[in-house]
Amino acid sequence: MHVVILGGGGFIGLKLAKKLLEDGGLVMGEITQLTLVDIAFPDLVPKDPRLECLKADFSDEPTMREVLQKQPGLIFHLAAIVSGEAEKNLDLGMRINFHASLQLLELCRTIALNPRIVFASSVAVFGGDVDRVILDDTGAKPRSSYGTQKAMVELLVNDYSRRGFIDGRSLRLPTITVRPGKPNAATSSFVSSIIREPLNGKAATYPVPSETEVWIQSPRRVIQNFIHAANIDEKILGDDRVINLPGLTTTIQEMIQSLEQMTSPDVTRLISYESDEFLQSIVLTWPPNFDPQRANTLGFVSDSSSEEIIRSYMEDEEIMYPSDL
């Protein structure tokens, strides 16, 4: 089977690609070809004859037409302008996050054969009263343009699935923690930075009060959930293809405490509070408490503690502490 990952050059996209090439595990069959589409790729991509890296913007119509004409059976759609950038540049966010996604669905409708699509949506579709628990039927009320664009695509994924043009499923991702590499323009970037940077001997700041709750998930569990989403039969999903993933609710403070217990105060003293009005205006509207019954029933997974999340990061990225060990 031919699989496509849009945004396949990003951290999660590449991790998903490696996992699929090494481990398979798709009910739709063995992978014969894996096409990654992204505007940039890191130097190190897996060496595998089945792998093709297409350096292109997924909003480019001829590229996507060519990709879809090969009739992939499964498409992971992870391509996006991140939240902070989409808030600062409405036109760019609308063009990539919304219009290019609609173009993908339209191309599926006209030239593809009902491919299965796993769409990466986000907790950012929620906003407002952060004290309430988000249920499966709680309405999307985004307080950012990024969340608005994701929520609109979810609606389209549902409608195009109902009409039989695609077999879609939209996963509302918690904040992915810990991301390796450098801080990015996602408004949630600091949630990873406060673990990653101190472990690397560098200072990190968080822009919201330390008691702020966040809803997070490790890259390991996200990859597992993406693959699971691709494996569920559409019969048990029905018309509503939107799934609130089961994240872990924790606080900035708890994450820092876990890090300190796993390392030492020498590490965590590199972390400090630095208030940021722009980031607060977005991050503090994301409700951190969910009751994701549907995802639990369907077999999606979450991390069980901050410690587990930090440990899986250190294992996956081969981070040693103390570093001279």
Added chain:
Amino acid sequence: MHVVILGGGGFIGLKLAKKLLEDGGLVMGEITQLTLVDIAFPDLVPKDPRLECLKADFSDEPTMREVLQKQPGLIFHLAAIVSGEAEKNLDLGMRINFHASLQLLELCRTIALNPRIVFASSVAVFGGDVDRVILDDTGAKPRSSYGTQKAMVELLVNDYSRRGFIDGRSLRLPTITVRPGKPNAATSSFVSSIIREPLNGKAATYPVPSETEVWIQSPRRVIQNFIHAANIDEKILGDDRVINLPGLTTTIQEMIQSLEQMTSPDVTRLISYESDEFLQSIVLTWPPNFDPQRANTLGFVSDSSSEEIIRSYMEDEEIMYPSDL
């Protein structure tokens, strides 16, 4: 103040125009100009020096640019491809219901001065489990492309309001009953037909079982609610501009019984059941039970009975029974 009604040539648009010209009642000030935009107008439009009828498709960019350059303070956006047509022709529905609405918001962003916009959304944004009561925070889960398009525009109206480009409010309209004139391509058209046609001596059918519950509102109350929506200060609306209007929950059977009590069995024997799979596939997914607490708090109104709805239709349209009186 300059007021615009998009879809102003339709039944509700014209009724709203007449009411505004005769009665005023807008907190934003007296109307100095009222521009109706529609692809067609009936022969009889009100004679009033303030009234301008612009025969154009609201998806036409130059027309809308011209309209917005006059800096209207208030825009009622009622223009739409109705539900049945939008389901049968996805491209047309997307073009008018979604893309033309996005174009309107984009033009407001670039050339208009933060106009107040009252957007006619619909109960069709809901779908699925019809036994549950829809609360104010129940998520939109449309089971039609029409509902999908309306829900996407609601999200945009919220985001463009949050960003300060417009001051929007989206009203989720119940099924408007009784519409005068001829049946149209709305999948809910029969709800009006079963009252209107028999009163006119003509046969009418309903495509769903008679015990089917519907959520309806008279044209009178809808007009009142549109004007009220234009009068509420944005301060008490906050970031969420979507309002479930308080409709009346009744059944096809109850409506027919009310009509019989107000007229005679000679009238209601013109009404019969004629099963229609296409209409059932859409109408039977609209939940008819709402608890619209926010609308009730804000002072929106509903009809109190089927009798009241039939009576207001007969009064407004000057229908006599028996007709030889």
